[in-house]
Amino acid sequence: MEFKDLGKTGEKIPAIGWGTWKYGADPGEEVNALKLGFERGFRLVDTAEMYNSEAIVGEAIKDAEGIFVATKVSPSHFDYDGVIKACDGSLKRLGVRQIDLYQLHWPNKSIPISETMRAMEKLVDDGKIRYIGVSNFSEREIEEAQAALKHNEIVSDQVEYSILVRQIENGLMDYCRKNRISIIAYSPLGQGKLYSRKYSGLYELLEGIGRGHGKSATQVALNWVVSKENVVAIPKAGSTTHVLEDSGSVGWKLDKKEMERINGFLA
Numbered sequence: 001m002e003f004k005d006l007g008k009t010g011e012k013i014p015a016i017g018w019g020t021w022k023y024g025a026d027p028g029e030e031v032n033a034l035k036l037g038f039e040r041g042f043r044l045v046d047t048a049e050m051y052n053s054e055a056i057v058g059e060a061i062k063d064a065e066g067i068f069v070a071t072k073v074s075p076s077h078f079d080y081d082g083v084i085k086a087c088d089g090s091l092k093r094l095g096v097r098q099i100d101l102y103q104l105h106w107p108n109k110s111i112p113i114s115e116t117m118r119a120m121e122k123l124v125d126d127g128k129i130r131y132i133g134v135s136n137f138s139e140r141e142i143e144e145a146q147a148a149l150k151h152n153e154i155v156s157d158q159v160e161y162s163i164l165v166r167q168i169e170n171g172l173m174d175y176c177r178k179n180r181i182s183i184i185a186y187s188p189l190g191q192g193k194l195y196s197r198k199y200s201g202l203y204e205l206l207e208g209i210g211r212g213h214g215k216s217a218t219q220v221a222l223n224w225v226v227s228k229e230n231v232v233a234i235p236k237a238g239s240t241t242h243v244l245e246d247s248g249s250v251g252w253k254l255d256k257k258e259m260e261r262i263n264g265f266l267a
């Protein structure tokens, strides 16, 4: 098990957590999958009011303790009252009194960030959320959002990152590392594209590298993501089988040559 710092909070979160976008196909199995993931020590789960998966997450965390719950407010609710109302809805669906990490899902230029952040700070003051995060924000958008906060710091930016999608390496990753803002890597398996015929060459490369560690291609792909300083990953695993496999992605290391071979792959 590996943990990483959450921003400058002093709090540790697991290097792997569970994404829940597109949950709902088989809620019973999905609840079991999350519970298994938590039992194995990966006590971080990510959802959003937009995903329709908060109730499933709520069911999975019902009898568990110490789960770090991250959810998101949709950009259409970024006005002051909208944020407060959206948070109340998420608290209800999740069945919790407090959300650990409340994230702005995407930037919304049509509502002043100062208004949105005023509401986010009210939620912290009222004890409804613990930490404020953003998602899909650029360096500049993070700076504007941080400047709008009076007495809180942005602890994380949730952005797409995988072997297939590496844009954040062109600046955002360094910016977040320097400013101690955690990166929560979404779609770390390329939304399943890793398993498509188009990327069979990459899959074979990962499989070959994994063989030497007794690991699978999926486990190598996730290990590569979280081997980056300051980055945790939230794969979506809809079954206990996938949760078991994804749980084996940490606790071991790719060597320098293996990292270079993967880095050399261009999507």
Ligand SMILES: NC(=O)c1ccc[n+]([C@@H]2O[C@H](COP(=O)([O-])OP(=O)(O)OC[C@H]3O[C@@H](n4cnc5c(N)ncnc54)[C@H](OP(=O)(O)O)[C@@H]3O)[C@@H](O)[C@H]2O)c1
Residues within 6 Å of the ligand: 018, 019, 020, 021, 022, 046, 047, 105, 135, 136, 158, 159, 185, 186, 187, 188, 189, 190, 191, 192, 195, 218, 234, 235, 236, 237, 238, 239, 241, 242, 243, 245, 246
């Ligand atoms: N903030 C944002 O804007 C944003 C955007 C996209 C995603 N996200 C978050 O990031 C999470 C993950 O991203 P994602 O759902 O886009 O894609 P992903 O995690 O890259 O890929 C999910 C796909 O990989 C499959 N998978 C997982 N483990 C597997 C395994 N061991 N073997 C074979 N297949 C496996 C899943 O299949 P099964 O479903 O069958 O397990 C699913 O088809 C989301 O659920 C969401 O929480 C956030």
